[in-house]
Each structure stands twice: as structure tokens, then as C-alpha cells.
Amino acid sequence: MTHYDLAIIGSGSGNTIITPEWDDKRIAIIEGGTFGGTCLNVGCIPTKMFVYPAELARAADEAGRLGVDLQHTGTRWTDLRDRIFTRIDSISDAGRVYRADELQHVDLYEEDLRFTGDHSLRTNAGTEITADQVVVAAGSRAVIPDIPGLDLPQVHTSDTVMRLEEQPRRMLIIGGGYIAAEFAHIFSALGTDVTLAVRSGHMLRSLDDTISERFTEKALAQWKVLTRHQVDRVDANADGSVTANVTGPDGTALSVEADVVLVATGRTPNSDRVGAAAVGFDETEDGRIAVDPFQRVLRDGKPVPGVWALGDISSPFQLKHVANHEARVVSHNLLHPEALHTSDHRYVPAAVFTRPQIATVGLTEEQALERAERTGSRVAVAVQQYGSTAYGWAMEDTTGIVKVLAEEDSGIILGAHIMGHEASNLIQPIIQAMHFGLDAFTMARGQYWIHPALTEVVENALLSLKAPST
Numbered sequence: 416m417t418h419y420d421l422a423i424i425g426s427g428s429g430n431t432i433i434t435p436e437w438d439d440k441r442i443a444i445i446e447g448g449t450f451g452g453t454c455l456n457v458g459c460i461p462t463k464m465f466v467y468p469a470e471l472a473r474a475a476d477e478a479g480r481l482g483v484d485l486q487h488t489g490t491r492w493t494d495l496r497d498r499i500f501t502r503i504d505s506i507s508d509a510g511r512v513y514r515a516d517e518l519q520h521v522d523l524y525e526e527d528l529r530f531t532g533d534h535s536l537r538t539n540a541g542t543e544i545t546a547d548q549v550v551v552a553a554g555s556r557a558v559i560p561d562i563p564g565l566d567l568p569q570v571h572t573s574d575t576v577m578r579l580e581e582q583p584r585r586m587l588i589i590g591g592g593y594i595a596a597e598f599a600h601i602f603s604a605l606g607t608d609v610t611l612a613v614r615s616g617h618m619l620r621s622l623d624d625t626i627s628e629r630f631t632e633k634a635l636a637q638w639k640v641l642t643r644h645q646v647d648r649v650d651a652n653a654d655g656s657v658t659a660n661v662t663g664p665d666g667t668a669l670s671v672e673a674d675v676v677l678v679a680t681g682r683t684p685n686s687d688r689v690g691a692a693a694v695g696f697d698e699t700e701d702g703r704i705a706v707d708p709f710q711r712v713l714r715d716g717k718p719v720p721g722v723w724a725l726g727d728i729s730s731p732f733q734l735k736h737v738a739n740h741e742a743r744v745v746s747h748n749l750l751h752p753e754a755l756h757t758s759d760h761r762y763v764p765a766a767v768f769t770r771p772q773i774a775t776v777g778l779t780e781e782q783a784l785e786r787a788e789r790t791g792s793r794v795a796v797a798v799q800q801y802g803s804t805a806y807g808w809a810m811e812d813t814t815g816i817v818k819v820l821a822e823e824d825s826g827i828i829l830g831a832h833i834m835g836h837e838a839s840n841l842i843q844p845i846i847q848a849m850h851f852g853l854d855a856f857t858m859a860r861g862q863y864w865i866h867p868a869l870t871e872v873v874e875n876a877l878l879s880l881k882a883p884s885t
């Protein structure tokens with residue numbers, strides 16, 4: 416049995432904890448999958464490397480009505496795929512080699528380890544290690560619903576769909592959340608015929624209703640979206656394709672033929688994969704390892720000394736920037752036990768890199784109204800069209816909106832929801848204002864806004880904040 420000062424389970428965000436301050440200590444980093452974790456290998460990075468070419472392919476649709484005739488004449492799938500993964504795989508390999516071979520004080524274990532005690536871990540093969548401090552950064556994995564046929568080779572998750580041998584002609588996507596929206600955009604833009612089977616009436620239901628409703632309209636206009644439809648089973652056909660039996664709201668049955676099925680029905684934390692329950696760590700209702708604001712793992716509501724968790728395994732957000740933030744907090748706390756930091760989850764933003772792009776931060780309108788009831792305040796809401804600003808005219812934009820919510824009297828910004836071109840960039844000044852306590856009125860009038868940049872739509876939204884009743 417080898418003893419370490421620090422053991423880290425998971426080489427995604429957990430890998431960033433190995434800083435020069437640990438150079439004179441012994442560290443074990445444990446990775447049972449691909450070095451670098453989800454974001455690098457199968458998540459944020461490759462998806463966005465597909466989204467950008469998808470945007471270029473879609474430009475052909477936009478340009479015609481502005482008087483520029485472009486044509487998307489084809490996608491070289493294998494070139495696109497190989498360019499992306501040549502880059503990603505080499506980053507993953509280099510990270511692996513650095514940890515495994517180049518750092519003398521770090522040992523890399525390339526198999527799954529599970530807790531046998533608070534500070535002891537074992538592999539299935541029997542390797543055992545112990546550590547004074549353990550960081551659990553073991554992430555989450557795709558959920559596969561219990562639907563007959565989802566074990567067929569034509570059925571993929573986000574882990575495998577980006578590495579397909581050839582671009583599918585037809586794809587059925589099960590789910591209506593982040594991953595469904597992003598892959599519908601990618602594959603459809605590149606030329607695949609995309610159908611989505613969405614359980615509820617709207618896509619991206621976790622977002623503000625205005626965005627979810629307007630996005631669903633846009634989705635219906637560009638993909639085949641079967642809202643309120645449930646996939647009952649998937650069967651293989653003799654020609655290598657599959658047929659999905661789908662049931663609609665009134666019980667009507669439908670068959671959807673596809674070459675590939677993408678299951679995008681959420682991700683579950685890997686708490687079971689590290690054996691968290693066996694050693695009695697607290698878990699949340701949705702199976703995450705429970706932590707306190709200092710990222711300390713809890714048992715019976717109290718911190719387990721020297722055991723920390725971060726990222727998807729403990730976070731309700733399942734976002735890389737949150738995992739990174741929590742890793743910075745854990746990193747500090749490991750080295751400064753006398754002055755612990757807490758994680759800041761007040762205003763967690765997110766973007767969905769679909770078409771149109773979406774970005775969100777803070778409360779939805781529904782949540783803001785609930786808050787107003789509790790606090791006795793009033794909510795001001797403004798929805799500004801991109802098309803009402805000069806840059807929006809230049810784009811002839813008919814889709815983009817910025818919705819902002821603020822407390823009516825104080826102007827405290829409660830939330831912002833943007834759908835349209837570069838939403839993920841446009842929202843950043845609002846995230847900054849929320850974090851640094853800048854109210855909507857000061858934010859709007861207390862600075863220059865470049866004319867005629869698209870940011871003027873944010874300025875105008877802030878200026879037109881009005882209470883719903885006025």
C-alpha cells in the first residue's frame with residue numbers, strides 16, 4: 416500500500432490542483448477513463464470545435480437575404496473530425512505523459528479506484544493507496560434511459576457521436592436539453608437530417624420561459640422536433656439503419672427511421688463509481704456527493720476531515736467554469752486550512768451553443784417573481800430585440816432578444832437571458848455587473864457603449880426596464 420499526501424480522483428478539473436506548491440509532496444492522480452476528463456475529450460471543447468464550422472455552414476442560409484450568395488456544398492466529415500481530435504488527443508496524451516512520466520512526485524493510476532475508508536482507496540484488481548487529503552473530482556456520465564434497443568451499436572451518447580466513422584444521413588436525438596440542442600445544430604448544419612424526440616412541450620425547459628418558448632419555435636422551423644413525444648423502442652433494420660417507435664401526446668404512434676440515435680437525456684454524478692455511499696458520505700436527492708460551501712465532503716451533515724469534492728460529482732450546475740472555480744477553491748483550502756475560501760455560486764452563467772445561441776445568468780422571470788413575493792419588492796422586466804439596434808439592422812436580425820430582470824426600485828439586476836448572435840459574449844457585462852453589485856441604471860448610463868456595436872442591445876434593454884404592471 417502506498418501512502419500519499421494528496422490523492423485526486425479524476426483528471427478533468429482535478430488535474431489543475433497539482434500546482435508547484437505541491438512539488439515537495441507525494442501526489443496520486445487517478446483516472447479510469449481518458450486523461451483530461453469530459454470537457455477536453457468529449458465535452459465543451461470538441462463540441463465547440465464542431466459548432467464553429469457548423470456556424471460557417473449555416474452562414475450560407477443567412478447571407479442570401481442580405482444580397483450575398485453563398486453555398487454550402489458539402490462537409491468533409493473525416494477531415495473535420497480528424498482535425499478536431501488530432502488536436503484534442505495530443506493535448507490529452509501530453510497531459511498524461513507529463514503526469515505519468517515527467518513529474519517525479521506524481522503517480523498516475525489509470526484505473527478506477529473506490530473508497531474503502533475516508534482516506535483509503537482500492538482498485539478492482541486490489542491496488543490500494545492511502546492519502547492524508549483526498550479530492551473527489553470524478554465527474555458525471557451520460558444517462559441511458561431504460562428503453563428497449565438503446566444498446567444497439569447505432570445508438571450513441573455525446574461520448575461517441577463526435578467520432579463516428581461517417582456523417583450520418585439521418586439522426587434521431589432523444590432529449591431536449593443542452594446536448595440535444597447543440598448536436599441538433601451541429602449535425603443539421605453539416606447536412607444531417609435531424610429529428611428530435613422531446614418529452615415535454617418545449618426544448619431547454621430549465622431556461623427562462625421566454626427563451627424556452629422562442630427557442631422551441633426556432634427549433635421547429637429548422638429541425639423536425641417532435642414535442643410531447645416519447646421513444647418506446649428502437650429496432651435494427653436489415654440495411655444497418657434503425658427504426659424508432661415513438662408515441663405522441665394523444666397516443667398516436669409514429670416510426671422514425673435513422674442511421675444514428677443520439678441519447679441526450681441528462682448526466683448522472685459518478686458518486687457510485689467512487690463508492691461514496693459505501694463509506695457513508697452524504698448524497699443529495701439527485702445522487703451528488705454532498706459538500707459544504709468550502710467543498711468539504713459531508714457525513715451526517717458534518718465535514719469529513721481531509722476529503723473534498725468538486726465539479727459534476729458534487730455540483731448541481733454540471734458546467735466546466737463551475738468545476739474550475741471549485742477546483743481553485745479546493746486548491747486554496749488544501750494549502751490554507753486556517754483561512755478557508757467558500758465557492759461563489761450566486762450568479763452562475765451558462766451558454767448553449769446552438770442555433771440561435773443562448774446565454775443565461777441569474778433568475779428566470781418566474782423565479783424573480785417568486786423572490787419578489789417573498790421580499791415584497793417589484794420586478795422590472797425588459798425584452799429588447801437585436802433588430803431594434805443599428806448592428807441588428809446591419810444583420811437584418813429578426814430573432815435575437817435580450818431579456819433583463821431587475822428589482823424595480825434599486826435596479827439590482829436579478830437575471831439576464833439572451834438568445835441570438837454571440838449571446839455568450841453579449842451577456843458577460845451583465846455577469847460582471849451582477850458580481851460586482853452594479854445596478855442596471857448605473858450600468859446603462861455610467862459608461863460608454865460603443866456605437867454601433869451589438870452591445871447596444873444590452874444597453875437598450877437596461878434603459879427600458881419597466882415593471883410588468885406599468
Ligand SMILES: Cc1cc2nc3c(=O)[nH]c(=O)nc-3n(C[C@H](O)[C@H](O)[C@H](O)COP(=O)(O)OP(=O)(O)OC[C@H]3O[C@@H](n4cnc5c(N)ncnc54)[C@H](O)[C@@H]3O)c2cc1C
Nearest residue numbers: 425427428447448452453458527528554726727733734735
Ligand atoms: C457534450 C458536452 C458538452 C459540454 N459543453 C460544455 C460547455 O460548453 N460549457 C461548460 O461549461 N460545460 C460543458 N459541459 C459540461 C462539462 O464538460 C463538465 O461540467 C465538466 O467537464 C465537469 O468536470 P469535472 O472535473 O467535474 O469532471 P470530468 O472532467 O468528467 O472528470 C472526471 C474524471 O473522473 C474519472 N473517474 C470517474 N470515476 C472514477 C474512479 N472511480 N476512478 C478513477 N477515475 C474516475 C472519469 O473517467 C473522468 O475522466 C459539457 C458536457 C458535455 C457532455
Ligand SMILES: NC(=O)c1ccc[n+]([C@@H]2O[C@H](COP(=O)([O-])OP(=O)(O)OC[C@H]3O[C@@H](n4cnc5c(N)ncnc54)[C@H](O)[C@@H]3O)[C@@H](O)[C@H]2O)c1
Nearest residue numbers: 560590591592593594595614679680681682732733766767
Ligand atoms: N454549453 C454547455 O454549457 C453545455 C453543453 C452540453 C452539456 N452541458 C452540461 O451537460 C449536462 C447534461 O446535458 P443534457 O442535455 O444531457 O441534459 P439536460 O438536463 O440539459 O437535458 C436532458 C433532457 O433529456 C430529457 N429526458 C430526460 N430523461 C428522458 C427520458 N427518459 N426520455 C426522454 N427524454 C428524457 C429531459 O426532459 C431534458 O430535455 C447539462 O445539464 C449541462 O450542464 C453543458
